[in-house]
Amino acid sequence: MWFKTRPSALGDFEQLVLLGVLRLGPDAYGAAIRQEIHARSSRDVSINAVYTTLDRLERKGFLKSWIGEPTAVRGGRRRKFYALRPSGITALRHSYRALTAMAEGLEHRLEPK
Amino acid sequence: MTPQPPRLAAWLLTRRIRGEWRDFVVGDLEEEFRARCAVAPGRARRWFWRQAIRALVLPLPPEGHDVVQGRTMSRRDSIVRTLMGDLRAGVRVAYRAPAFSAAVIFVLALGIGANTAIFSIVDAVLLRPLPFQDPARIVRLFHIPPQATFPGMPTFSVSAANFYDWQRRAQSFEGMAIYRFRQFTMTGGDHPESILAGAVGAGFFDLVRARPALGRVFRDDEDQPGREQVVILSDGFWRSHLGGSRDALGRSIMLDGRPYTVVGIMPSRFSIKSWGASGRDLWVPLAYTPEDRAVRDNHNAQVVARLKPGVTIEHARAEMAAISVRLEQEYPQANAGWGATVTGLRELIVGDIRASLVMLLAAVALVLLIACANVANLLFARGLARRKELAIRYAMGAGRRRVFQQLVIEALVLALAGGAVGLLFARLSLAAGAALLAAQVPRADEIAIDARVLLFVAGASVLTGILAGAFPAVRAGQADLTGALKEGGRSDAALGLRTRRLLIVGEVALSLILLMGAGVMVRTLVALRNVDAGFNPRSVLTMRITLPETKYKTAAQQSAFFDEALQRMRAIPGVETAGAIEDLPLARGSQQPIVIDGRAELLPRDQPTVAVRKITPGYLRAIQIPLFRGRDVQDSDVDVMLVSRAAAKLLWGEADPIGHTATLPLQSKTRTLTVIGVIGDVREEGLTTAPVAAVYEYTRERPWSSMALALRTTVDPESIVQPSAAVVRALDPQQPIEETRTMTDLVDETLTSQRFSALALGLFASVAMTLAAVGIYSVLSHIVRGRSREIGIRTALGARTGDVLRLVMYEGMAPTLFGVALGILGAFAFGTLLNRLVFGVSTSDPMTLALVAGLLVGVALIASLLPAYRASRLDPLKVLRIN
Numbered sequence: 004m005w006f007k008t009r010p011s012a013l014g015d016f017e018q019l020v021l022l023g024v025l026r027l028g029p030d031a032y033g034a035a036i037r038q039e040i041h042a043r044s045s046r047d048v049s050i051n052a053v054y055t056t057l058d059r060l061e062r063k064g065f066l067k068s069w070i071g072e073p074t075a076v077r078g079g080r081r082r083k084f085y086a087l088r089p090s091g092i093t094a095l096r097h098s099y100r101a102l103t104a105m106a107e108g109l110e111h112r113l114e115p116k
Numbered sequence: 117m118t119p120q121p122p123r124l125a126a127w128l129l130t131r132r133i134r135g136e137w138r139d140f141v142v143g144d145l146e147e148e149f150r151a152r153c154a155v156a157p158g159r160a161r162r163w164f165w166r167q168a169i170r171a172l173v174l175p176l177p178p179e180g181h182d183v184v185q186g187r188t189m190s191r192r193d194s195i196v197r198t199l200m201g202d203l204r205a206g207v208r209v210a211y212r213a214p215a216f217s218a219a220v221i222f223v224l225a226l227g228i229g230a231n232t233a234i235f236s237i238v239d240a241v242l243l244r245p246l247p248f249q250d251p252a253r254i255v256r257l258f259h260i261p262p263q264a265t266f267p268g269m270p271t272f273s274v275s276a277a278n279f280y281d282w283q284r285r286a287q288s289f290e291g292m293a294i295y296r297f298r299q300f301t302m303t304g305g306d307h308p309e310s311i312l313a314g315a316v317g318a319g320f321f322d323l324v325r326a327r328p329a330l331g332r333v334f335r336d337d338e339d340q341p342g343r344e345q346v347v348i349l350s351d352g353f354w355r356s357h358l359g360g361s362r363d364a365l366g367r368s369i370m371l372d373g374r375p376y377t378v379v380g381i382m383p384s385r386f387s388i389k390s391w392g393a394s395g396r397d398l399w400v401p402l403a404y405t406p407e408d409r410a411v412r413d414n415h416n417a418q419v420v421a422r423l424k425p426g427v428t429i430e431h432a433r434a435e436m437a438a439i440s441v442r443l444e445q446e447y448p449q450a451n452a453g454w455g456a457t458v459t460g461l462r463e464l465i466v467g468d469i470r471a472s473l474v475m476l477l478a479a480v481a482l483v484l485l486i487a488c489a490n491v492a493n494l495l496f497a498r499g500l501a502r503r504k505e506l507a508i509r510y511a512m513g514a515g516r517r518r519v520f521q522q523l524v525i526e527a528l529v530l531a532l533a534g535g536a537v538g539l540l541f542a543r544l545s546l547a548a549g550a551a552l553l554a555a556q557v558p559r560a561d562e563i564a565i566d567a568r569v570l571l572f573v574a575g576a577s578v579l580t581g582i583l584a585g586a587f588p589a590v591r592a593g594q595a596d597l598t599g600a601l602k603e604g605g606r607s608d609a610a611l612g613l614r615t616r617r618l619l620i621v622g623e624v625a626l627s628l629i630l631l632m633g634a635g636v637m638v639r640t641l642v643a644l645r646n647v648d649a650g651f652n653p654r655s656v657l658t659m660r661i662t663l664p665e666t667k668y669k670t671a672a673q674q675s676a677f678f679d680e681a682l683q684r685m686r687a688i689p690g691v692e693t694a695g696a697i698e699d700l701p702l703a704r705g706s707q708q709p710i711v712i713d714g715r716a717e718l719l720p721r722d723q724p725t726v727a728v729r730k731i732t733p734g735y736l737r738a739i740q741i742p743l744f745r746g747r748d749v750q751d752s753d754v755d756v757m758l759v760s761r762a763a764a765k766l767l768w769g770e771a772d773p774i775g776h777t778a779t780l781p782l783q784s785k786t787r788t789l790t791v792i793g794v795i796g797d798v799r800e801e802g803l804t805t806a807p808v809a810a811v812y813e814y815t816r817e818r819p820w821s822s823m824a825l826a827l828r829t830t831v832d833p834e835s836i837v838q839p840s841a842a843v844v845r846a847l848d849p850q851q852p853i854e855e856t857r858t859m860t861d862l863v864d865e866t867l868t869s870q871r872f873s874a875l876a877l878g879l880f881a882s883v884a885m886t887l888a889a890v891g892i893y894s895v896l897s898h899i900v901r902g903r904s905r906e907i908g909i910r911t912a913l914g915a916r917t918g919d920v921l922r923l924v925m926y927e928g929m930a931p932t933l934f935g936v937a938l939g940i941l942g943a944f945a946f947g948t949l950l951n952r953l954v955f956g957v958s959t960s961d962p963m964t965l966a967l968v969a970g971l972l973v974g975v976a977l978i979a980s981l982l983p984a985y986r987a988s989r990l991d992p993l994k995v996l997r998i999n
Contacts, residue, residue, distance in 0.1 A: 032140075032144070033140055033141070033144040034143075034144035034145070034147050034148045037144070037148075038148065049167065049170035049171060049174055050141055050144055050145060050167060050170075050171055051141065051170065051171050051174040051175065051176050052174060054137065054140065054141060054176060054177065055174075055175070055176060055177050058177035059177065070136075073139075074147075075118075076118075076146075076147055076150055077143035077144070077146050077147045078142070078143065078146045080138075080139040080140075080142060080143030080146070081139045081140070081143065082140065082143065082144075083136075083139075083140045
């Protein structure tokens, strides 16, 4: 291509979801990610929103997914697990760097008193 | 036990969320629900509901995505969203090329319109049930007459005594009712009116399950003399004669000078004209006397019956046949040879017309096919012009299915528009042809554009769109991409040439089939017009006068009226002579057994029968039937008759019949008629039916109350209508005159069926031929444009004008000739549909075939001439410079 490829910037919620996947490691699936986000950022999002974002991130190539075995606690339904691809790590790193770079020196104003 | 999530919410979720997402989403929610239940079950349920509602409302990513060229396309997406998009695009494409779209829409509207018009007729006549409750169980019962005496006559009216025996014995029917028609003169209005009423026996209305809109139907005890002066009116008569007022009930109307009390009004839907018994203006009780009921040898009543549920017509037929055999044994004198049969009422009404309608439906289907071929041709040409656009779309990653879908939908948009315009055409043509239809088609009054017809239009349009659009779309899909792009949009005539030649072949073949049908029908008409009916219909005015028997009670009074009327009419300037007959030629009439020379009367099945007509002096000369031997009847004659040549041969062989005698036992076993003359054979039963043996009786004093008058004129017969009506008025101001028309109109009326078929087929064939000619012209123009370079080079190298002309003409004529050959085969197949309609010509008549093939080839020649001429005028220098 004649233009330089550049990782597209992550949205705010996308960042939360990617961080959730990163945090949960091998146990990253819809409900767990939703609860993780709820517990840590106190955003009570709908499960559909989580899956829509996961799906979009997968199509962008940041995530990979696989389907687990049915379990009784889920009424015999299967889980869909996600894990970060290298490009996902890179994108997350870019976002994190941008945020910390911009926030540098402002901690005292951003941290709760 | 594990806690279960709220059932309704879970059910809603499983319904709403489809595919693999159901497992993940519902599973996640259930899992988290159970975790929350361990803490607080009540809150967990509320939480589940909240989550479920959000999951129901918010969208999920489309499932099953396949990653193609960086874009995803789910199945759901392609059906709904791309369909709407393509529809919108189709409308835009149609708008952008208004002339092209108008041409396509017009061609399709012709095809769909013709189909819609014919379908709405077929729908009303063949498909829609009769407006009676459970109409499939309503049947008519008939006698089967002895074939030796009534050759070729399948059914016959029923005699009263036999009917009452049938009614008592038959088990297959819920009920059986007898009816007749009775001519009344109604007075009390502005002018006297002659009305044919239904005279119905007990139980008639209950049997057809007809409830009156007002009042009541007849009671069983009113079906006897002395109590029969009650009348039921049709909705139309009630509105036109009694102003539709509710207090019409209980009022009296004067019929034949006697008051009849109105007891009921039938609803308008009961009045279907195609069944004689329901299409009347009014009904009275039949009221047979005990003597009437005992008549077994006079077959003049009609019978309607309702089958018991579950009883088939075949079963009823078998039972009636068995009953007839017993009645034959019990009453051999009257019943020998008389069988009985059962026919569905619907079959009876539509039976004859089915053949023509099926033929017409096939014909319009052919027209639609030609229209499709033409439109396909146009779309194909445009597809070629758009090859570059399509190639770019392919190059950009559009799938073949996707492009195919878009092209077909573009065609669909045009077809739907064509269907809408076609509906308009159908409405207009049905309105324009209403009079012709009413004369020709039973149930014509029920023809309407209803929901079913609209559904048909929609279906036909969609089918047409797919038919016309799919072919070019498939071919577009096969186009070579790089070639199309490289050529830079230059149209190349060699492309798709085979396809377009095929379309010409198809159009020509279909046109030939239609032209052949039209040609055969026209020749039938010509043949029928040239049939020697045995009389001369030109310059004859006819009318019918029916005297009310309550006023003209005696034979002397009745004869005196007609004698005087004819005498005065002969005195009208411009009238050459006048006479009267019971039933005019071509209209069918009485058929009776005849006993000659005082021989013993045989059983009915062995007794010869002849057509019997009552005539007056002057009739023979009025319609110019030739007299071969003896003399015509004259006023002073008593009990004489004329015999047709066929009758003379049938009854007396080669012997001279004059002076011989005969009796007509149905009328009187004692009255003897003497033969005084032999006259020419007349087609009494219709133009297509060979003349039957006929006798014409006359006597001075005769109890004949209903006669048709025939006046031979030296001037235009129409101009005698007023003077002759004045004669009747002068004799009896209360006497109505009916059926006034010229004899030529009468002959034409018997030809409506053939005229209708010829007209419809001719119309369709000319549309088809025009479309084929346009098709040939456009294809050839396209070829000439595409091959102009080649033609230019040929001309430059010394080809003469004739060579170029030949080259182009060959392109047009080769597929035309092939189409003609194919069409001839098709015409033979289509001809079987016409077999029942033609007369005096074969459906595969070689001369007609040669004629229409020649016509088609001629039209194709003309259509190819212009493009060929243009090609021959091409300036090689210019052409070569451009290319």
